[in-house]
Each structure stands twice: as C-alpha cells, then as structure tokens.
Amino acid sequence: MINSSTTSALYKYCDLETEKEKAVCDLPKPNNVDMDALLDIISVNSYVRYANYRYIVKQKSSLDDINPINNKKWKERINDEFKSIIESSLTLFASKLNKLNCGSWGEKKEFLAAISGEVSSNYPFKIINDLIIDIIDKKIANVVLSHAEKTIEDIINNSCRSYDELYKIIPQKAGETLIKEDSRLGLINNIAHKISEFHKKQYRYIEKKLKRYFNIAKMPFITYIELYLNHLAENYDSMLMKSIELLYSIGSDNECCMSFAFDTFLGKMMVHNKAQKIHDIVLSSTSYYTSFELKKLLRDSVSSGKIKSFDISIVRGYRLHGITQEYCKAFRRFIERSQKNLEVRIIECLTRKDTIIIDNGTIIACDKKFMEEIVSYSIKHLEEKIISSIRQNI
Numbered sequence: 001m002i003n004s005s006t007t008s009a010l011y012k013y014c015d016l017e018t019e020k021e022k023a024v025c026d027l028p029k030p031n032n033v034d035m036d037a038l039l040d041i042i043s044v045n046s047y048v049r050y051a052n053y054r055y056i057v058k059q060k061s062s063l064d065d066i067n068p069i070n071n072k073k074w075k076e077r078i079n080d081e082f083k084s085i086i087e088s089s090l091t092l093f094a095s096k097l098n099k100l101n102c103g104s105w106g107e108k109k110e111f112l113a114a115i116s117g118e119v120s121s122n123y124p125f126k127i128i129n130d131l132i133i134d135i136i137d138k139k140i141a142n143v144v145l146s147h148a149e150k151t152i153e154d155i156i157n158n159s160c161r162s163y164d165e166l167y168k169i170i171p172q173k174a175g176e177t178l179i180k181e182d183s184r185l186g187l188i189n190n191i192a193h194k195i196s197e198f199h200k201k202q203y204r205y206i207e208k209k210l211k212r213y214f215n216i217a218k219m220p221f222i223t224y225i226e227l228y229l230n231h232l233a234e235n236y237d238s239m240l241m242k243s244i245e246l247l248y249s250i251g252s253d254n255e256c257c258m259s260f261a262f263d264t265f266l267g268k269m270m271v272h273n274k275a276q277k278i279h280d281i282v283l284s285s286t287s288y289y290t291s292f293e294l295k296k297l298l299r300d301s302v303s304s305g306k307i308k309s310f311d312i313s314i315v316r317g318y319r320l321h322g323i324t325q326e327y328c329k330a331f332r333r334f335i336e337r338s339q340k341n342l343e344v345r346i347i348e349c350l351t352r353k354d355t356i357i358i359d360n361g362t363i364i365a366c367d368k369k370f371m372e373e374i375v376s377y378s379i380k381h382l383e384e385k386i387i388s389s390i391r392q393n394i
Helices: 005-013 019-026 035-044 073-099 105-115 118-156 163-179 181-210 221-234 236-251 254-258 272-304 325-350 368-391
Strands: 262-265 268-271 309-313 317-321 356-359 362-365
Touching: 035 073, 035 105, 073 105, 073 118, 073 221, 073 236, 073 254, 105 118, 105 181, 105 221, 118 163, 118 181, 118 236, 118 268, 118 272, 163 181, 163 236, 163 254, 163 362, 181 221, 181 236, 221 236, 236 254, 262 272, 268 272, 268 368, 272 325, 272 368, 325 368
Parallel strands: none
Antiparallel strands: 262 268, 268 356, 309 317, 356 362
C-alpha cells in the first residue's frame, strides 16, 4: 500500500503560510460554482493535456506514411486507460475545488485551468504510463515476439501446420506471460517505487510548473496546491490497482496480444522483425540517395556544364542554377536507378520464407500482391523525397 498520509509534509517544503494568509480561507463561503463550468475548463485543456500522448498513432488508412511502427494496440490500450484515469481524477478534483470554502470563483478557475493542462497528465500519470509501457516492452513483448518467431520457424518446416495457429499461440503466450506472478510483482514494485519517488518531490514538480501562472506562495493557491497533492495521494492505491488490471485486460484482448508480434508498414500488418527490416531499408536508401548520391550527381552536372552551379547546405538542401533539358533527363535516370535499387533490396528481403503478414484477417506468407504494394509505395516515397530535395530551393 502507498502511504498517503505523508502529504502533510508539504509544509516542510513551503513555510510560506501566515496567519494573515489563512484568513483568506475564512471568508464567507461563496455560492457553489456550476460544475459544468469547471468541466468546460477541463475539456478545453484536453489538447494540451494529451500532447505527449500523440505518439500513439492508429493504423493509417493511407499507405503514404513511411513511419511503420504505429499499430501497437497494447500501447494504445495503456494510453487510453490512463487518459480515462486522468479524466476521472480531474473531475473528482474539480468537485473538491468547487466545494472548498477558500478563494474566489475566479481564483478557482485560474487554478483549475493551470492544473488541468500538462501538469495533470504528466505528474504522476504519464510517468506511470510510460513506466508500464517500458516494462511490458522489455519483459513481455520480447518474450512473446521470440516465441512467435520460433513458432513461425516451426510452421515453415512443417507443411501440415497453418500460420493461422498463431492466432491461438500468440495470445496464449502473451496472456500467460502478462499474468505470471513475477510479472505482476515486478510491475507493482516498480510502480510503487516510482510513486514513492514522485511523492517525495511532488511539491517541487508542481511548483515548477505552476509558478508561471500565479504566485504559488500566496493564498488561496497554497491551499489549492495542498488540496491537489492530497487528492493525488488519496488515489495512489487506485492507480496501482488499475495498472495491474491493465495486464489482465491486455492479456485477454487478442488484438492487443497479436500486436506484440506484428507491426504495420505502410498500412499493412507484418511480423515485427520484417516490418523493422523493410522500414530500415527504405529509410537508409532514402537517406543515401537524397544526400550522398544526389550530391554526386549535382557535382558531376556542374563539371559537365549541365547546370551552372549549386550550393550545399545542411539546412537549405540544394540550390540549382541554369537547369537544362539534358540535366532533367539525367535527373530522371537517377531517380529510376535509385528506385530500382530500392526495389531489389525490398524484394530480396520479402521473398524470404519468414515474411509473415496478416491479410484480411488471415495470417499468410507474403504474397505477390502484398510485395507489389510495398514496393510501389516505397519507391514512390523515395521519388518524392529526391524531388523535394531539389525543388525546395530551385
């Protein structure tokens, strides 16, 4: 259990409250503030509150995005759960603030507007959120992925087996690993330690963020801060319980479990190791051809008189002067050669036996149609990047 009584130690950090300041909270109790108005403040701040959660991107409907490792359903589940926890926490705190016989309506609005931004999501929620993701990534995902890769190898070598067995084997392994006692105890211990660590420094965390909004050394804001810190401490145990429940929730969701072993690339589901390899091939080829090879082409074009001059800048890219029709043909040949080299590398990677994909809900070995789609969008991406490197400064 997390000790919530230590919140009273707040005043060890801040010895600023005087008898005169205390009198501010002895004013006649104001009329109850409309809770809807406070909830509106919370709602308005949601964009700021969850800015750091935007790394979770749902599967793309377009294949134009070259960033492949997006569809980690289990990470989405954790983020969604913590967003729900934060919303509940803020709503409950707003109710406490509304009932508090201290300060004016304007001061309450000012404090809630400040606290319901990044402060409410980061401390301690985002800290715990990221800790859980990190633990599952290292302790669970790697185990499940390794088991999936071994199973795929066994299926490849046994014609009597089907890849669809993975729909049963992966969730089963994920569920077992997630709810193992050492997994649960490890998560509990890590979260408890992180909460305890945060609790010792919480006033300094909150103070640093809030002092830009108002004078934190004056009433009623001293009281509001203490109210908020007490509110957090009262919910530490609940946060710990919900974190453990998340393990069971993820383990019982087949889609979450499958995302331990499969990633998306250009909108297509592919076994993790191949998605990462293709991703690396496309990005390394794009970097190579838009920098080293393009620079060489431009230098050769200047020396041969096809273009008059070019400037190279890390920030501004390439500036061309006096482009001729002959140069445009050379440029087109350069793009086609670059695309062909990328195509060969992708096909070489995808034609290996262990390239497993999910196509319309069926787990199969990579087929010709899938390969053609990956190649098509990858070389299109490369062409756009090369052209952009030239056009941006012509």
